[in-house]
Amino acid sequence: GEDVEQSLFLSVREGDSSVINCTYTDSSSTYLYWYKQEPGAGLQLLTYIFSNMDMKQDQRLTVLLNKKDKHLSLRIADTQTGDSAIYFCAESEKTSYDKVIFGPGTSLSVIP
Amino acid sequence: GAVVSQHPSRVICKSGTSVKIECRSLDFQATTMFWYRQFPKKSLMLMATSNEGSKATYEQGVEKDKFLINHASLTLSTLTVTSAHPEDSSFYICSALAGSSYEQYFGPGTRLTVT
Numbered sequence: 234g235e236d237v238e239q240s241l242f243l244s245v246r247e248g249d250s251s252v253i254n255c256t257y258t259d260s261s262s263t264y265l266y267w268y269k270q271e272p273g274a275g276l277q278l279l280t281y282i283f284s285n286m287d288m289k290q291d292q293r294l295t296v297l298l299n300k301k302d303k304h305l306s307l308r309i310a311d312t313q314t315g316d317s318a319i320y321f322c323a324e325s326e327k328t329s330y331d332k333v334i335f336g337p338g339t340s341l342s343v344i345p
Numbered sequence: 346g347a348v349v350s351q352h353p354s355r356v357i358c359k360s361g362t363s364v365k366i367e368c369r370s371l372d373f374q375a376t377t378m379f380w381y382r383q384f385p386k387k388s389l390m391l392m393a394t395s396n397e398g399s400k401a402t403y404e405q406g407v408e409k410d411k412f413l414i415n416h417a418s419l420t421l422s423t424l425t426v427t428s429a430h431p432e433d434s435s436f437y438i439c440s441a442l443a444g445s446s447y448e449q450y451f452g453p454g455t456r457l458t459v460t
Contacts, residue, residue, distance in 0.1 A: 268451075275351075275452050276389075276451040321388065333379075333391070335388045335390075336388055337388040
């Protein structure tokens with residue numbers, strides 16, 4: 234079945250860039266997403282990328298997709314303490330775009 | 346943006362009782378809503394897909410008689426945890442799909458603690 238993997242923890246200093254990596258197994262993925270979850274809260278969609286794109290930039294966020302290696306990354310430039318959260322990588326199937334498979338989440342800690 | 350609410354945000358119940366969690370889309374109609382469960386230090390697991398006016402589709406391993414889902418209107422879906430046990434304690438999150446959008450809008454979640 235489909236599987237999405239991420240490293241569980243990342244710690245960076247305030248002002249540095251954060252790079253969160255994700256790998257997935259479903260070659261028919263159509264959409265790939267990054268969600269942010271702050272403590273005790275629900276998920277917030279940060280950004281997404283279509284599978285026919287290599288890169289997407291949105292302000293401080295840059296998403297890179299290597300479809301051949303099934304590797305997705307999220308780069309946060311100038312990381313701030315408010316960026317501390319859990320970041321979930323997710324993918325949705327080609328035939329059912331509304332079923333989303335989530336990775337385990339990467340807990341990002343930003344050190345002042 | 347689209348807003349999804351959940352009620353209650355936190356609930357504590359005794360073992361053996363039932364708990365109902367509501368998920369509402371506040372400013373849009375959601376033909377499809379999803380229920381997720383989040384285990385500590387683990388990812389979200391999709392429990393079921395709820396379509397308005399029809400029976401929910403449960404994921405493998407999710408007991409439909411234990412987790413009753415009702416999607417009676419285009420703005421409301423409910424999840425009832427029946428005969429709750431301590432192992433049902435978890436964070437339950439709903440999401441809603443707006444029309445043909447690819448994007449799911451997530452609720453804030455409900456923390457269920459079964460004592």
